[in-house]
Amino acid sequence: MRRIPVALLVPAVVALAFLTLPVVALFTRVAVVDLPSRLREPLVLDALRLSVVTSTISTLLCVVLGVPLAWVIARRGLRLRQLLRILVVLPLVLPPVAGGISLLVLLGRNGLVGRMLASVGVSLPFTTAGTIVAQTFVALPFLVLAAEGAFRNVDQRLEDVAASLGASQLRVFRRVTVPVAAPGIVAGVVLAWARALGEFGATITFAGSLPGRTETLPLALYRALEQSTEAAISVGLVLLAFSIAVLLLLRERWWTLS
Amino acid sequence: MATSGLTASVRTKRGDIDIDVSMSVGSGEVLAVLGTNGSGKTGLILALAGLVPLDSGQVKYGDRVLDDVATGIHVDAADRNVGYLPQHTMLFPHLSVLENVAFGPRARGVSTAQARRDATDMLSAAGLTTLIKRPAATLSGGEAQRVALLRALASTPDLLLLDEPTSALDVSARAFVRAELVSRLGSFAGATVLVTHDAIEALTLASRVLVLDAGKVAQEGLVGDVVRRPRTPFVARLAGLTVLSGTAHEHRVDLDRGGTLIVGDSAQGRVLVSVSPRGVSLHRDRPEGSARNVWCVRVTSIEAVGDVIRVSFEGQPSAAADLTASAIAELEVRPGMELWASIKAAELEVYPA
Numbered sequence: 001m002r003r004i005p006v007a008l009l010v011p012a013v014v015a016l017a018f019l020t021l022p023v024v025a026l027f028t029r030v031a032v033v034d035l036p037s038r039l040r041e042p043l044v045l046d047a048l049r050l051s052v053v054t055s056t057i058s059t060l061l062c063v064v065l066g067v068p069l070a071w072v073i074a075r076r077g078l079r080l081r082q083l084l085r086i087l088v089v090l091p092l093v094l095p096p097v098a099g100g101i102s103l104l105v106l107l108g109r110n111g112l113v114g115r116m117l118a119s120v121g122v123s124l125p126f127t128t129a130g131t132i133v134a135q136t137f138v139a140l141p142f143l144v145l146a147a148e149g150a151f152r153n154v155d156q157r158l159e160d161v162a163a164s165l166g167a168s169q170l171r172v173f174r175r176v177t178v179p180v181a182a183p184g185i186v187a188g189v190v191l192a193w194a195r196a197l198g199e200f201g202a203t204i205t206f207a208g209s210l211p212g213r214t215e216t217l218p219l220a221l222y223r224a225l226e227q228s229t230e231a232a233i234s235v236g237l238v239l240l241a242f243s244i245a246v247l248l249l250l251r252e253r254w255w256t257l258s
Numbered sequence: 259m260a261t262s263g264l265t266a267s268v269r270t271k272r273g274d275i276d277i278d279v280s281m282s283v284g285s286g287e288v289l290a291v292l293g294t295n296g297s298g299k300t301g302l303i304l305a306l307a308g309l310v311p312l313d314s315g316q317v318k319y320g321d322r323v324l325d326d327v328a329t330g331i332h333v334d335a336a337d338r339n340v341g342y343l344p345q346h347t348m349l350f351p352h353l354s355v356l357e358n359v360a361f362g363p364r365a366r367g368v369s370t371a372q373a374r375r376d377a378t379d380m381l382s383a384a385g386l387t388t389l390i391k392r393p394a395a396t397l398s399g400g401e402a403q404r405v406a407l408l409r410a411l412a413s414t415p416d417l418l419l420l421d422e423p424t425s426a427l428d429v430s431a432r433a434f435v436r437a438e439l440v441s442r443l444g445s446f447a448g449a450t451v452l453v454t455h456d457a458i459e460a461l462t463l464a465s466r467v468l469v470l471d472a473g474k475v476a477q478e479g480l481v482g483d484v485v486r487r488p489r490t491p492f493v494a495r496l497a498g499l500t501v502l503s504g505t506a507h508e509h510r511v512d513l514d515r516g517g518t519l520i521v522g523d524s525a526q527g528r529v530l531v532s533v534s535p536r537g538v539s540l541h542r543d544r545p546e547g548s549a550r551n552v553w554c555v556r557v558t559s560i561e562a563v564g565d566v567i568r569v570s571f572e573g574q575p576s577a578a579a580d581l582t583a584s585a586i587a588e589l590e591v592r593p594g595m596e597l598w599a600s601i602k603a604a605e606l607e608v609y610p611a
Contacts, residue, residue, distance in 0.1 A: 157344045160309050163335040164342035165362035166413060175361075179352040 150184020
């Protein structure tokens with residue numbers, strides 16, 4: 001291998017240290033052997049269970065809604081594609097708390113859609129369902145952008161051949177386009193899931209922080225910090241360990257992508 | 259008008275080429291569409307497959323109307339029963355060879371088990387048993403193209419559209435795939451449109467040829483006639499010939515751009531003469547042999563064409579000669595060198611302009 005120029009090597013090393021040192025620091029404060037006992041604390045256990053359930057459901061929602069949207073964007077002309085992309089990215093650049101407020105305005109009891117939902121007995125704010133809505137709102141753009149890129153890399157001629165072989169548009173999508181784009185879509189799923197798992201601002205604004213119902217791990221972590229740093233660190237470790245476990249499970253699908 | 263096979267008049271835009279072609283291909287017939295890159299060949303194929311819309315015109319297979327802009331009829335690609343083999347093969351990379359071949363029948367409603375059985379039989383009959391379980395992405399170019407051909411044929415299409423089926427292959431795979439095409443097309447009952455920029459491919463696979471230049475038909479006819487008697491310099495170049503215009507007085511043709519040729523067949527009036535580089539010989543000294551046409555030339559370029567070396571020269575007339583490597587070495591041919599060219603009268607094709 002050729003030598004890396006110093007001008008590139010130094011910032012690269014700094015970036016890597018910047019990303020990994022805080023995580024390493026976390027481990028220096030708490031003995032890892034304590035982790036199982038920490039996990040058994042009801043506060044942590046409830047929050048972990050809630051985080052797993054809500055982030056998984058919101059990631060599934062992202063896939064169900066986001067993959068078709070990504071395909072629609074990928075197959076439009078340039079102008080419309082750019083416009084749609086801006087609309088999709090909007091929640092990404094919005095501060096999450098602002099996102100939570102806009103969700104309240106739309107879906108709150110007096111909100112535009114909220115009022116209609118209330119009339120059929122559905123209320124989203126400060127419920128577990130509200131947590132899922134907030135997570136989906138912030139995670140969806142990641143999935144759409146990744147999947148759109150993946151779809152645009154699928155050779156049009158593969159779809160042409162499939163159509164000429166008698167496949168309907170929907171069959172071409174299911175049997176050719178999605179499988180060929182799968183590695184890119186999986187990358188988007190991982191990003192969306194990570195974003196949903198770490199979600200804080202929109203969740204606390206829209207769904208509040210009710211232990212057992214809307215208090216996910218990041219919210220529990222923040223509350224623990226108000227009590228003691230030690231407690232907060234251990235919750236942080238749980239979050240970290242869980243994330244690493246999932247990434248390891250997905251490594252075959254994602255990390256091996258060249 | 260033929261009631262079996264394909265009849266089409268296609269007008270469509272592809273990039274900045276206006277395609278305007280009328281054509282018909284009978285059942286069991288192979289029509290080669292010969293043209294360079296940018297002649298609109300691929301656009302024509304896509305229009306016939308129903309993958310790009312027509313601006314005007316009509317496409318019919320037998321009595322079935324597939325496209326008719328005037329009455330607003332457009333049958334989707336999926337419902338046309340067309341086998342389409344695009345350039346660069348385009349096997350589905352995420353599927354096995356077996357699933358690729360079974361894809362068409364399954365899309366058309368054949369049960370999974372039946373489609374797999376049929377695909378297995380088809381691959382075995384083609385001597386590709388060892389490939390059946392292989393992921394399509396792992397095949398060599400030649401293997402992939404043979405599988406792609408089977409995939410196109412698996413749902414017994416009415417119309418087979420082949421886009422440059424051997425152009426992406428190396429020389430040895432090309433010969434192999436071409437042999438496979440000859441036998442497959444020979445037993446194919448439907449109409450075949452073969453798009454190619456390779457005159458040899460047209461010669462070996464097709465009975466009729468349509469030459470496409472900038473989206474328009476430059477010449478059409480039996481393959482042998484078109485490649486022996488090109489009507490335009492464009493067709494001549496595709497066929498590897500030089501075509502010269504002139505005025506014939508029995509066996510003598512006075513060429514428009516200078517020079518005179520003696521031809522074997524007697525003719526009168528405006529004619530075209532085609533000169534095959536295979537018939538032309540080059541000599542250091544004026545030859546004394548039986549050739550009736552001998553003239554002085556200057557070498558302009560030397561290039562390899564297949565397994566011969568083509569020496570282009572200017573003179574009256576300018577043309578080219580195909581030589582073996584040893585002949586080149588013996589003559590010590592260099593660009594700019596002056597030599598004698600000769601060709602027998604019987605080697606020249608003469609035909610009315």
